[in-house]
Structures are given as C-alpha cells and as structure tokens.
Amino acid sequence: MIRYFLSVLFTVCLYAAASAQITEQERILYLEFKPKSQLVTDTTIIEYPKFPVIDAHSHFGPDDSVQEIRDSMRTLGIHAAVNLSGGWGEQLERNLRTFKDPYPDEFIIFYNIDFSRIDEPDFGEFIAADLERAVERGVQGLKLFKNLGLTVKDQSGRIVPVDDSRLDPIWAKCGELGIPVLIHVADPAAFFLPIDRFNERWEQLHRRPQWSFYGPEFPARETILSQRDSVLSRHPNTVFIGAHVGNNAEDLAYVSSVLDKFPNFFVDISGRVAELGRQPYTARDFFIKYQDRILFGTDRSPAAAVQPRHRIYYRFLETDDEYFRYYDHPRPPTGDWMIYGIFLPDEVLEKVYYKNAERLIPGLKINRHETSR
Numbered sequence: 001m002i003r004y005f006l007s008v009l010f011t012v013c014l015y016a017a018a019s020a021q022i023t024e025q026e027r028i029l030y031l032e033f034k035p036k037s038q039l040v041t042d043t044t045i046i047e048y049p050k051f052p053v054i055d056a057h058s059h060f061g062p063d064d065s066v067q068e069i070r071d072s073m074r075t076l077g078i079h080a081a082v083n084l085s086g087g088w089g090e091q092l093e094r095n096l097r098t099f100k101d102p103y104p105d106e107f108i109i110f111y112n113i114d115f116s117r118i119d120e121p122d123f124g125e126f127i128a129a130d131l132e133r134a135v136e137r138g139v140q141g142l143k144l145f146k147n148l149g150l151t152v153k154d155q156s157g158r159i160v161p162v163d164d165s166r167l168d169p170i171w172a173k174c175g176e177l178g179i180p181v182l183i184h185v186a187d188p189a190a191f192f193l194p195i196d197r198f199n200e201r202w203e204q205l206h207r208r209p210q211w212s213f214y215g216p217e218f219p220a221r222e223t224i225l226s227q228r229d230s231v232l233s234r235h236p237n238t239v240f241i242g243a244h245v246g247n248n249a250e251d252l253a254y255v256s257s258v259l260d261k262f263p264n265f266f267v268d269i270s271g272r273v274a275e276l277g278r279q280p281y282t283a284r285d286f287f288i289k290y291q292d293r294i295l296f297g298t299d300r301s302p303a304a305a306v307q308p309r310h311r312i313y314y315r316f317l318e319t320d321d322e323y324f325r326y327y328d329h330p331r332p333p334t335g336d337w338m339i340y341g342i343f344l345p346d347e348v349l350e351k352v353y354y355k356n357a358e359r360l361i362p363g364l365k366i367n368r369h370e371t372s373r
C-alpha cells in the first residue's frame, strides 16, 4: 500500500516537475479523485448458478482441506472442479490420493510437465510414457503453464518455443489418449508493454512487476501466440483448450479467427471477466457464436478466501446488470473497469457451465439431479 502510494506520488512529482505548473487542486485530483457512480441500476445477486457448474480452470493442492473445498463447491453450485496443478511424480500421486480417489466424480486432476528434463534425449517420449501411466492412474488432462515459450530455457540458453519439435510426442500422445491439453501461453497484452501511464494494468504491474514481459529478453507476444497456432495445426487430433480466452480476450476477433481456423481449439474464460464484461455486445455475440467451444473456469480454488468471485462470473453470464464491479477487493485486481452482464440464453449457458467440459474431458459426467435452483 505504501509502495503503491509512493509510486503514485513519484509519478505525480515527475509529472509536476515536467509541467511545473501543477496546482493544489490538480494534485488532489490525481491522488484522491475516486468518483462514485450515481447511476441507479439493477443489482441481481446470483447466489446459485442456474445450471450445474464445472470449474474447468481451478488450482489447489494436496495440503488444502478437501472438506473445505467440497463445502464451498456445494455452496457455489460447482459439481466438479478441475485441478490444473496436478504436478508429476510424488505431488501428482498425492493429488490423486487426496482428491480423485475418494471423490472421483467431483475432482479432475491434470498432469504438468517437468521441463527440467528438456535436454535429456527422448524427453518427449519419456514425458509421453509417464503421462500415459498417469492417465491409467486417474489423470484426465495435461496443463501447460505460461513458462513455456516465455521463460523455460534449454542448455543452450535459448527460450524453448511452444512449437519446439521435442514436445511433439507429448501432444500426439494426448490425442491418442483422448485427453485435452489446457494450454496457457503468453499473457494479457498490457504485460508486454512498458509500465508507464498509458498501461491499462499499471496498478497491477506495480504490485507484481514480475508479471511484466516487456523487453528484449522476452519473445514478442504475437510470436508466442503464433507458435501455439502452429502446434494446433500440427496436431489436429489433439484437443487444446486455450486458458484465459486463449490469452487474447482483449481481441475477440483474433480469438474467433483462431477458433475458425482450428476445430481442435477451445477456450476457457477464467480470469477474464474484466475483459469480456467491458465489451458486452462483442462478448455476447462471441459466446453465442462459439457456444460449443467455451468452458467455464475461474483460475481460483473454490475455497479461495476472496469470494464471491464465482458469483461475479454467474452474474456476468446470467444477468443484464450494468456497470458493476468485477471484483470484491479494495483495489481492482487487473484494471480499473466496470463490467456488464451478457444474459446468455439458457442453452448457451448450459453448454458453457458444464456440457462442453463434460464432452471434452474423458470420464467426466456430473450428477445433474443432485442440485438445482
């Protein structure tokens, strides 16, 4: 907080020095102006989603309380949650023992790749074989974190591109096993831009400077996204789910073009209600057009302390509420925006909430009768 205040002050001082004309009134405006909207609009509280929900993008670990997570899932109407942080080896086994074995219909565990082995000969074949064993043990998908294409390096010191041929046996194996790859590559557009007063995520990047990928040491965002697209085209029999609206929620025309080009591509909406909800007309059209290709996800544990994030998603998807906050923290987590609901038709909502996930994740079939509003 103090750091934030100081950095604001610093920027203001710089600005003041530059203009040398800043008045007391302007100073207060920059530091303290926080207008309160006087709009009188509907507030629809969605305590419970209209249909069962599968959270296809969630993170928790074997040390978290299973009971707490299950209780939260009941309260929030989540029938099944996909834990993308399954890991490998011992961690994976612990995740499976803690969640999957006792509650096979409620928890789905995804495998992660150990990139520290990237320089070993037959790396791809080794991982593919390990993954096959993991699937026999109960794993239902593979999750890629954003480090691939961005920070993972091999012995030569080169950043491993997303379409590195050493990974081909892994993508092919996923197709053969019929499991999806949930792929997070690149990040929001603003993370690849200078952290200056024009950056729409300035506050967020000041809180988390490690999320800035601006500079010559990082590949361009467009390069990483096009590497992903080349993997999509080389592996048409493998299902890829692009995390965070394919990490280009700022540009839905681009995401649409990728979906049009590659029938094996799908997206989840986790962490992007702020982007989707500030372009409600475009987002609504997008959801309706690609209703078979979009999965619900939040990027949170159902038991996360800061709730009701799930309920904000429900409000965004189900209602026509206008100009409301997409967060429940003192400060905006990403940018200082308000959002609008997109009141999806029931048949679209049902697909996004659970039907698409059921179709793509093998062995996932929720019990529909258990709860309904």
Ligand SMILES: [Zn+2]
Binding pocket: 057, 059, 084, 299
């Ligand atoms: Zn995530």
